[in-house]
Amino acid sequence: MASVKVSNLEKAYGAIKVLHQLDLEVEEGKFVVLLGPSGCGKSTLLRMIAGLESVTGGDILFDDTRVNDVHVKDRNIAMVFQNYALYAHMSVRKNMAFSMRLKKIDKKTQDEKVKWASSILGLDDYLDRLPKELSGGQRQRVAMGRAIVRDPDVFLFDEPLSNLDAKLRVQMRTEIKDLHQRLKTTTVYVTHDQIEAMTMADEVVIMRDGYIEQSGTPMEVYDKPNNLFVAQFIGSPTMNTLECQVAEENGLLYAALDNIRLPLPTDRNLQVGQALFYGIRPEHLQVSKISPNTNGATTESPLTGSVKVVEPTGPETHLYLKLSDRDICAITRDRIEIQPGDEIYLQPDLSHVHLFDRETKQAI
Amino acid sequence: MSTDTIKSVARYFVSITIVLVFVFPIAWFGLTSIKPVSAVFNKDRVVVFDFQPTFDNYRVTILGGKKSDTKADSGILMGTSGEGAYDGRGSIVSSLIIAVCSTILATSISLLAAYALSRLAFRGSQGYMHWILSQRFLPPIAIIIPLVFIFRDLGLRDTHFGIIIAHTLINIPIALLILKSFFDDVPREVDQAAMIDGATRFQCFYMVVLPMVKGGVAATAVLCFIFSWTEFLLSLFLTNSIRTIPVKITTFVTSTGSEWGYISALGTAAIIPGFIFILLVQNHLVRGLTMGAIKD
Numbered sequence: 001m002a003s004v005k006v007s008n009l010e011k012a013y014g015a016i017k018v019l020h021q022l023d024l025e026v027e028e029g030k031f032v033v034l035l036g037p038s039g040c041g042k043s044t045l046l047r048m049i050a051g052l053e054s055v056t057g058g059d060i061l062f063d064d065t066r067v068n069d070v071h072v073k074d075r076n077i078a079m080v081f082q083n084y085a086l087y088a089h090m091s092v093r094k095n096m097a098f099s100m101r102l103k104k105i106d107k108k109t110q111d112e113k114v115k116w117a118s119s120i121l122g123l124d125d126y127l128d129r130l131p132k133e134l135s136g137g138q139r140q141r142v143a144m145g146r147a148i149v150r151d152p153d154v155f156l157f158d159e160p161l162s163n164l165d166a167k168l169r170v171q172m173r174t175e176i177k178d179l180h181q182r183l184k185t186t187t188v189y190v191t192h193d194q195i196e197a198m199t200m201a202d203e204v205v206i207m208r209d210g211y212i213e214q215s216g217t218p219m220e221v222y223d224k225p226n227n228l229f230v231a232q233f234i235g236s237p238t239m240n241t242l243e244c245q246v247a248e249e250n251g252l253l254y255a256a257l258d259n260i261r262l263p264l265p266t267d268r269n270l271q272v273g274q275a276l277f278y279g280i281r282p283e284h285l286q287v288s289k290i291s292p293n294t295n296g297a298t299t300e301s302p303l304t305g306s307v308k309v310v311e312p313t314g315p316e317t318h319l320y321l322k323l324s325d326r327d328i329c330a331i332t333r334d335r336i337e338i339q340p341g342d343e344i345y346l347q348p349d350l351s352h353v354h355l356f357d358r359e360t361k362q363a364i
Numbered sequence: 365m366s367t368d369t370i371k372s373v374a375r376y377f378v379s380i381t382i383v384l385v386f387v388f389p390i391a392w393f394g395l396t397s398i399k400p401v402s403a404v405f406n407k408d409r410v411v412v413f414d415f416q417p418t419f420d421n422y423r424v425t426i427l428g429g430k431k432s433d434t435k436a437d438s439g440i441l442m443g444t445s446g447e448g449a450y451d452g453r454g455s456i457v458s459s460l461i462i463a464v465c466s467t468i469l470a471t472s473i474s475l476l477a478a479y480a481l482s483r484l485a486f487r488g489s490q491g492y493m494h495w496i497l498s499q500r501f502l503p504p505i506a507i508i509i510p511l512v513f514i515f516r517d518l519g520l521r522d523t524h525f526g527i528i529i530a531h532t533l534i535n536i537p538i539a540l541l542i543l544k545s546f547f548d549d550v551p552r553e554v555d556q557a558a559m560i561d562g563a564t565r566f567q568c569f570y571m572v573v574l575p576m577v578k579g580g581v582a583a584t585a586v587l588c589f590i591f592s593w594t595e596f597l598l599s600l601f602l603t604n605s606i607r608t609i610p611v612k613i614t615t616f617v618t619s620t621g622s623e624w625g626y627i628s629a630l631g632t633a634a635i636i637p638g639f640i641f642i643l644l645v646q647n648h649l650v651r652g653l654t655m656g657a658i659k660d
Contacts, residue, residue: 052556073562085553089575099561146561 001186002063002153003028004049010057011044011210018044019210021058026154026203028063029184031177035197036207037233042190043158045207049188050156051075062153078147079156082163084139086131086146092118093127096145117145120179137168144176148183155180157189161196173199194234198222206230223352228361231279231354237318239281240328243358246274258324260303265350268364276364279354285330286347287319289338303346305330310338319344390635397421397628404624421629425452450623452630455612458524460637462599462608463592465528470535470588471543471581477536478543479569483555493544500537508601515602522604530602531592538591539584546580547573582645593638609634 004026011019019041026032034042047053049060051072060067067075087095093114094101100110118124121141131139140160147155157176161169177200180187191197197204198218205215206229214226225231231239244255244262253270255262255278262278264270291302305321305328312318319330319338323346330346338344355364395412396404403415423429428451480486481493511530512521520526550573558572559565574581596610603611613630616623 050556050560052559072556072559073564075560077560079557079560081553081557083551083553085551085557087554087558087572087576089578098558098563102562102567143557146557150561 001028001184004154004186004188005061005064006045006049006058007061008058009045009048009055009060011041011048011053012056017210019048019056022210022212024205024212024215026186026188028186031180031187031189031200031202032205033189033191033197033201033203034205034207035191035194035233036213037192039209040207041210042192042207046156046158046188046190049154050077050079075154076150076152077154077156078150078152079158080140080143080147080160082159084131084143084163086139086142088131091128091130092123092134092142092145095131095142096149098146099150113149114145117149120148120182121145121175136164137172140164140172141175144179148179148185152185155185155187157187159191160189161191161193169196176200195236198234204234206233224363225279225354226363228277228279228356231356231363235281237282237329237331239279239354240285241356242278242323242326242328244276244278246270246272246276248272257326260324262303263348263350263353264355265353268355270355270364275358277356277358277361279356280348281352282318282329282331283316284349284352285328286349287330287332287334287336287338288345288347289336289342291345303348304343305346307338307340307342307344310340321346393628394632396624397632399625401625421625422633424450425626425630426456426633428453450616450626452609452612452633455607455609455630456633456637458606459593459608459634461524462527462531463589463637465524466531466535466592467585467588469528469532470539471585473532474536474539474543474584475574475581476569478540478547479573481540482544482547483552493540496540497537500534504534504597508597511598512601521602522606524606526602527599527606527608530598531595534595534598535588535591539588542584542587543577543580546577550576586642586645589641590638593634 004024006022006024009019009022009024010017022045024032024045034045036042044053048055051067051070055068062075087098090098096114096117097110100113114127115124118127121144123138123141123145126134126138126142131142134142140163143160160176161172164172173196176189180200189196189200201218203215204218204221206213206221208229214221214230216224221230222234225234225239228241232241242255242257242262244257246253246264247256247261248254253264253266253272255264255276257278270276303323305323307319307321308327309320310317311320316331316333317335317338319332321328321330321344356362357364398417398419398421399411399415400418400420403411420429424431431450477496481489515521515526515530518526520529554572554576555568558568563571594610595608596614599608599611600614607615609630613627613634616627616630
């Protein structure tokens with residue numbers, strides 16, 4: 001096992017820079033997920049760590065040893081690709097044993113290792129089959145088996161679940177996490193699926209356009225997004241962000257959206273007239289059919305939205321609403337009877353309101 | 365009769381007709397090879413099946429029999445060449461040596477070149493393929509005169525080695541084009557996975573990627589073999605005493621007439637090696653070998 005450190009890392013194709021002075025540290029044994037939209041440079045970063053892409057500037061260190069110029073075959077890493085990249089002409093057993101065959105490890109040890117990996121991955125019955133005789137999930141397991149028999153310093157995953165169907169993806173997600181908990185190998189995992197990132201990672205690194213926007217534990221990036229991009233990228237359904245302006249009445253600040261008044265938390269440094277994005281996650285909007293005023297809970301004029309679409313998912317119900325003329329989403333776990341066209345009352349949970357400067361898009 | 369029945373009858377009729385059109389010349393050729401001269405040349409009618417089959421033509425062309433022994437029943441005497449002029453054994457051996465060697469050479473060279481062109485980035489790699497292909501843009505007749513002089517000066521004229529080189533040169537561009545497309549079909553991730561597993565670039569090539577393009581290699585080898593086996597122009601100009609089968613057959617057309625029996629016998633016999641070769645490799649002539657390597 002090794003720690004991975006990336007400092008001032010740059011990548012350019014000719015004049016086009018795709019990674020800009022990245023700094024990243026993956027502690028030994030940690031599971032780090034690189035998350036971002038297509039083209040953000042996350043796969044390029046992973047491939048540079050693997051040694052499949054050259055480094056334009058900066059350093060990559062494994063356990064404080066610079067590996068920029070170490071050939072991919074000498075880095076002792078294992079990688080699982082999105083398209084599996086299995087050796088189609090070899091049986092599952094030979095696929096898994098290939099690296100040991102190259103190292104001229106004796107047959108007995110090879111067999112033991114393959115057996116060990118296949119029992120972990122549930123591939124015992126498929127060892128003599130060719131990849132084409134396996135299902136997608138089994139193929140992905142073979143690719144993982146090929147990686148774990150090598151006892152690598154670092155595990156690299158490049159969107160390994162993207163080609164699987166939804167159910168299998170969830171199952172494999174759990175298997176990969178379980179595997180990591182058992183083997184405790186340092187892992188860097190690339191995905192564009194924020195659910196995968198949230199559920200698997202010890203640390204999430206969110207990237208955009210070759211920059212790291214934020215990194216932290218899944219709950220940190222979820223609860224305290226640094227900027228508007230992270231706020232909107234993490235979370236499903238996505239965070240509601242409304243363009244507002246700070247206004248004041250009777251010494252009390254509020255966010256004005258058309259003629260609606262949104263309550264503001266009091267612990268932020270805000271100026272009257274300041275333009276901002278008012279962010280609130282769907283689950284932090286309390287929903288009720290009765291006006292909060294009627295039971296004396298608040299003296300503010302209540303927010304009302306008209307329901308457009310109701311999506312029950314079982315444990316919770318997603319409501320898509322119009323607030324003024326903006327589309328917003330609210331989630332409720334209460335089983336209230338709501339029909340499209342209904343007017344309902346909304347109350348933002350002030351401790352979970354996120355404010356972003358309209359110009360810099362940074363959190364306030 | 366329902367429309368479906370009419371359709372299926374029509375479909376069979378059309379396909380059988382097409383097959384007949386293509387098979388007829390070969391069948392007629394084969395039939396001629398076992399006809400006596402009197403049946404080949406009959407002024408009154410076309411002899412199709414009503415003749416006494418004879419293997420004299422084969423005896424002379426591929427078994428080295430004497431022409432004078434076989435003329436007893438024909439009554440027609442043609443050709444002025446001497447004894448042994450119709451013995452095709454030497455040309456069968458020459459053709460085999462040349463076709464097999466040039467196929468192996470062209471396929472091996474193209475394999476390495478195609479892998480490099482498919483996988484490695486180097487200066488000019490984009491135009492390289494077109495440059496190699498452009499060698500085939502010229503009709504062979506245009507390069508034959510300089511080639512004759514060059515081969516003569518290098519002492520390669522009228523040698524097996526010379527023809528092997530000539531055929532290899534002509535085969536490389538096409539072989540390269542086909543093999544490169546097969547290599548392009550194998551995802552780069554497969555090479556990268558092998559390299560991560562500890563393979564060198566050459567190990568990637570021969571342990572991982574090459575077995576995955578077996579079908580392409582077989583197809584390419586078949587094409588190279590067929591080209592070399594049937595090639596006429598270069599073989600004619602670059603040899604005197606070594607005669608490949610196509611060149612040898614032309615010598616059966618003499619000033620006093622054409623020996624159709626011998627032409628068709630040697631021609632029919634010449635189909636056989638190519639046929640055997642294709643039978644041997646046809647199991648590998650499938651494109652689906654990369655199936656399973658990646659998500660389909």
